[in-house]
Amino acid sequence: MRGFKALIFSLLATGAVGIGPGVAAEAEGDGAKPDYAAIVQATVTGHIRPAYSRMAKASKNLALIMKAACRTDEGVTTPTITKSFMDVASAWVSVQHIRFGPVKDENRYERISFWPDPKNLTSRQMSAVLVKRDATVINAETLAKKSIALQGLTALERLMTMAPAEDREEAVFRCEYAQAITDNLVQISSSVEADWAADKDFPRLLGTPGPENPLYRDHREAALEVMKSLSAGLQFLHERKLVAPLGETLEKARPKRAEFWRSGTTLDALDANFETLMELYTKSGISAYVKSVDEGLDKTLMTSYEQALVTLKGIEKPFIEAATDKALRPKMDYLRFLAEDLQLRSSGNLANTLDLSLGFNALDGD
Amino acid sequence: MKLLTRRHALGLCGGSILSSLTVQGTLAQSRREEGPLFLTAATRDGGRHGGAILSSDGELLAEFALPERGHGAALSPGMRDAVVFARRPGTFALVLDAATGMTRQLISARRDRHFFGHGCFSRDGGILFATENDFDGERGVIGLYDVRDGYRRVGEFPSHGIGPHEMALMPGGKTLVVANGGILTHPDAPRMKLNLAEMAPSIAFIDASSGDLLLRHTPPDEFHQLSLRHLAVRADGRVAAVAQWEGPMLEQPPLIALLDRDSGLRFQAAPPAVAPRMRNYCGSVAFSEDGERFAVSSPRGGLITIWGSDGHYREAIELKDGCGLAAGDRGFVLTSGRGVVTSDGSREMRRHEKIAFDNHLIALS
Numbered sequence A: 001m002r003g004f005k006a007l008i009f010s011l012l013a014t015g016a017v018g019i020g021p022g023v024a025a026e027a028e029g030d031g032a033k034p035d036y037a038a039i040v041q042a043t044v045t046g047h048i049r050p051a052y053s054r055m056a057k058a059s060k061n062l063a064l065i066m067k068a069a070c071r072t073d074e075g076v077t078t079p080t081i082t083k084s085f086m087d088v089a090s091a092w093v094s095v096q097h098i099r100f101g102p103v104k105d106e107n108r109y110e111r112i113s114f115w116p117d118p119k120n121l122t123s124r125q126m127s128a129v130l131v132k133r134d135a136t137v138i139n140a141e142t143l144a145k146k147s148i149a150l151q152g153l154t155a156l157e158r159l160m161t162m163a164p165a166e167d168r169e170e171a172v173f174r175c176e177y178a179q180a181i182t183d184n185l186v187q188i189s190s191s192v193e194a195d196w197a198a199d200k201d202f203p204r205l206l207g208t209p210g211p212e213n214p215l216y217r218d219h220r221e222a223a224l225e226v227m228k229s230l231s232a233g234l235q236f237l238h239e240r241k242l243v244a245p246l247g248e249t250l251e252k253a254r255p256k257r258a259e260f261w262r263s264g265t266t267l268d269a270l271d272a273n274f275e276t277l278m279e280l281y282t283k284s285g286i287s288a289y290v291k292s293v294d295e296g297l298d299k300t301l302m303t304s305y306e307q308a309l310v311t312l313k314g315i316e317k318p319f320i321e322a323a324t325d326k327a328l329r330p331k332m333d334y335l336r337f338l339a340e341d342l343q344l345r346s347s348g349n350l351a352n353t354l355d356l357s358l359g360f361n362a363l364d365g366d
Numbered sequence B: 001m002k003l004l005t006r007r008h009a010l011g012l013c014g015g016s017i018l019s020s021l022t023v024q025g026t027l028a029q030s031r032r033e034e035g036p037l038f039l040t041a042a043t044r045d046g047g048r049h050g051g052a053i054l055s056s057d058g059e060l061l062a063e064f065a066l067p068e069r070g071h072g073a074a075l076s077p078g079m080r081d082a083v084v085f086a087r088r089p090g091t092f093a094l095v096l097d098a099a100t101g102m103t104r105q106l107i108s109a110r111r112d113r114h115f116f117g118h119g120c121f122s123r124d125g126g127i128l129f130a131t132e133n134d135f136d137g138e139r140g141v142i143g144l145y146d147v148r149d150g151y152r153r154v155g156e157f158p159s160h161g162i163g164p165h166e167m168a169l170m171p172g173g174k175t176l177v178v179a180n181g182g183i184l185t186h187p188d189a190p191r192m193k194l195n196l197a198e199m200a201p202s203i204a205f206i207d208a209s210s211g212d213l214l215l216r217h218t219p220p221d222e223f224h225q226l227s228l229r230h231l232a233v234r235a236d237g238r239v240a241a242v243a244q245w246e247g248p249m250l251e252q253p254p255l256i257a258l259l260d261r262d263s264g265l266r267f268q269a270a271p272p273a274v275a276p277r278m279r280n281y282c283g284s285v286a287f288s289e290d291g292e293r294f295a296v297s298s299p300r301g302g303l304i305t306i307w308g309s310d311g312h313y314r315e316a317i318e319l320k321d322g323c324g325l326a327a328g329d330r331g332f333v334l335t336s337g338r339g340v341v342t343s344d345g346s347r348e349m350r351r352h353e354k355i356a357f358d359n360h361l362i363a364l365s
Helices: A036-071 A079-093 A101-112 A121-132 A153-161 A168-195 A201-207 A219-246 A266-283 A286-293 A295-313 A329-353 B006-013 B026-034
Strands: A006-010 B038-044 B048-054 B060-065 B070-075 B081-086 B092-097 B103-108 B114-121 B127-134 B139-146 B152-158 B164-169 B175-180 B202-207 B213-217 B226-233 B239-245 B256-259 B266-268 B284-287 B293-298 B303-308 B313-318 B322-328 B331-336 B340-343 B348-352 B355-363
Touching: A036 A079, A036 A168, A036 A201, A036 A219, A036 A266, A079 A153, A079 A266, A101 A168, A101 A201, A121 A153, A121 A168, A153 A168, A201 A219, A219 A266, A219 A329, A266 A286, A266 A295, A266 A329, A286 A295, A286 A329, A295 A329, B038 B070, B038 B081, B038 B322, B048 B070, B048 B355, B070 B355, B081 B114, B092 B114, B127 B164, B139 B164, B139 B175, B175 B226, B202 B226, B226 B284, B239 B284, B239 B293, B284 B322, B284 B355, B293 B322, B293 B331, B303 B322, B303 B331, B331 B355
Parallel strands: B070 B114, B114 B164, B164 B226, B322 B355
Antiparallel strands: A006 B348, B038 B048, B038 B355, B048 B060, B070 B081, B081 B092, B092 B103, B114 B127, B127 B139, B139 B152, B164 B175, B175 B202, B202 B213, B226 B239, B239 B256, B256 B266, B284 B293, B293 B303, B303 B313, B322 B331, B331 B340, B340 B348
């Protein structure tokens, strides 16, 4: 008797040119399965398209406001601009977890927002172009070909929050650069929005899997993208946006590792982040399915999302202060706990319930 | 024959990181009776990282713990030591006694370097070479560790490219061949690829004693986003290199290239019915025992493809999340993230519960 509980399957014949069934007969659970096609469809129509559409709209609005402000010499730091930037940042955070499809083309993802920026590349490269008055950054078309660190929201935020310009000439240059960034953002976000339209290649392939489909063989494989987005989105939120800036203890906090700390929009961005991941969970129909097979799990997940949103509303100082504020710190730690709990339950229990466990060996770059 | 039970193995690796693995002699006995053994990183119960030693017919003989997720492994000449490297951007490598499976020591990366997950030994077994990231310097390096001095890091030389991944020693022992994947990463930005637009992957031949670049082969411009990350070397010096495509998702470039030291990359395309199933992603490659074939895993597509060493496609085998592969006595031994061990020869498969085998498998022979 073997010491391990090992299941023996026979390896079916494999064709010489075509692909035999091989070990595809590997046991799959027999229980109820969610309707994967419906999950994908609902995610695209109820979550992805509206979210990219908000992003494109917010970018256009910011571009208009920027143009007006520059025309009247108001500079790039007016309250209207700040408010409008906040809308774009929140809209970006609402699609940041969608890391498949059109946003992967042409480095669009990295070009919209280069963050985290561990080596402060944005500052370094920006200083150089500002000193040189590099004309290629004040035109959206040429800017699109520059380093990703000079193009997106991180660069714009930096430009909006740096010390005032020394003279008018510099102020004008900064304004032109800010306009180029916003025009570039409009271009990228509109392209992503357009490429998600029903008649475009990617959504078509996502919705019609099959043996000839170069991206998805079946609806389950397509639904895996949804699951990956949820799980990786929660992981990114937990590890990069909470653990990294908060540190283990108050003394070890490094609040400047937070996203959008310069513009003071970190908490709004966190709010948008929990909100959008909850939206993905509900609008995809995953929540409804889980409710029908494991009501307790659904309740736990929903409660955690809601708790996070309520907790965020109770933090009345900017993130960088709250991270080291004795009275507020417990709330920050609670947020971090909720994010971790959501992540572990989603990639574990939830993925198993949906039979959408993530591939172990298919991670980027392994 | 006495075999360890899973409970035994778990008991032995539970708790401390460097616990002893198995009853001395068990592995040696198993090897005599059943052909070569195999070593792979593995994760148990969805989160406990470690490694496993498998018999030729897929028996799980022993498990050991690792601080974090492991990746590739190297075996020293004479089968003295086996080293399991951390998955990038990890900073440890674990040394095992290849004969008994006992853990010897943990190697730590320099503070300003991390491992990329692969390495190999020098011909005399005196030096361990590891692919590493000089992340602040934005360049790949090969770290050198003195085996006889407790794996002390004694130096490094450039990998002559960004993002070096798998590396092997060429026959003759004087030259290293390195797959520079070309993707710039930084451990503080774990999901960010910092240079997709300017990627320049290469296969570099490097003098193993001086670190000098001897030759470097790069894909043509149109394939500059083809990240060549894994390679295997045949006894006569033929190299098979496999890639992951970072370019537009609807394009299907060839993912496999053959080369000899003095000839450039000769790309090999899979038949149209098979190519899409590889999902533009290859995870591992190995030549067969007789050198006449090589196998390539595509874990995203759940497909293993077998090729003649002249570059002609032969067949495909479905294996969900299948990635690890190594030459065995009776064909390729294949492993998956779902705990499966199988072989293209025996056509039998064994599935171990609650364990996921990692990307790479090496024969301890």
